[in-house]
Amino acid sequence: MRALFLFLLLAVPLGSLATPVAPPDSAGAPTAKHWFHPRHLLLQTGGGIGMVAAGAGYSYWHKRVSTDVLVGYVPKRHAGSKLTIVTLKASYSPVRLPLTADWQLTPLTVGAYGSYTIGLQNPGEPNQYPDDYYWFSRTLRYGPLLGSSIAYTAWPTSSDHSRSLAFYYELGTNDLYLHSYLTNRHSLRPSQLLTLAIGLKMNL
């Protein structure tokens, strides 16, 4: 199950990134993109998925829906061991508001993520524990996300297409924090569960 999850996480972006870029079309025509070419690149910090996490993703349905894959890194000094975190993220942004000709605001993005952590000190070895000793996974985390972003459109690549760079933030939490809160609603504050990610998204 874990192996399959990892394979899916890794296979999709690597396959697409490894594909050579198609030769540019004749001048004036929109740049043809194969379905497997990522539509955006991401660089972020925080959100429980890395001190630095980089990734790529696809967008669908007039860029309202986005699926991303990120690989994050946490140095040993911050977590006791060097961690690599592979994350799958899906999000939905119902509205985009043009502010000026170049600036665009996405006031609300909702989403969810699942992450797999490699490099934990004590992830559990086979036969280390009796069955169901710990009911939760130490390596898989998932949780909801809520954020917004502001994008600057620049770098026309053709007459009707421009690349853009967005700054985004995401507030989120994870299953274990949420579980702690839901079993102690009077003694923990919702703000204690929050994580914050900030990042840059380059729309290709």
Place this chain on the structure above:
Amino acid sequence: MTSFFSTFSIRFLLGTLLLSLAGCEWVEFSPNDHRAPAEESHLTRKNLARLEQQTLPPGDTLRFVFTGDSQRFYEQADDFVESVNQQPGISFVMVAGDISDFGLSREMRWVNEKLSKLRVPYLTVIGNHDQVANGRAAYQEIFGPLNYTFTYAGTRFIMTDTNGREYNFNGRIPDVPWVEQQLADTVGVQRQVVMSHVPPEDPDFDPTLRPAYTAALRNAPRLVFELNGHRHDFHIGQPFDDGVTYINSFAFEKRQYVVLTVWGQKQFRLKTIAF
């Protein structure tokens, strides 16, 4: 491309924003990220320093609260603190491990937020749940060493990691030579108390070290008792029929705790309090 970052002001604003966010507690690199504000780290050292400030002469009766397994029982923790703060003559609170449920730094800090409201210092020993994933590193950052001792009112407390299963029974946990060494060091010590999370009769204790560990305790003439957690319920007995008394704490969820009063050479009185 140049237009976006051309203006100095935008770059300045972005830089300031990034810097301020980097210091924000919400910007967590992983749930296993154990960075914490200075006031929420190295708590063992700070609690011991606090304890040093309150003096109790070696000849006096020592009274402390004994509990364990605070893991994810935050509501009970609030009531626990309120109850303990009403107890007279308490010098400190002992928590027998499993501070957290998932071995996460935030959980340890949530528990500390509650227990820091105690009128007296509190001291902990690491539990098996505190070693899940990268919990061991988190515990060391938030609380401190996995094995340590302190002496108060002529009583030497020896706190040791007995969570052998978390090391996949590698034959080194508990560190029996270290425990023996601490028990042998009796200069200025009237009596000794050992506290660890997993009791030696438990299946989570490294079976290859059980004989050596229990022998070390048996051979310590000044040992009053060993204190344990893990089993979530109160129990007192001599499971090895060797004269060594083992006391297991209530977990926070049981809404009870033990008050231990120690005097003379090895005399003690035990009281359970419901909250």
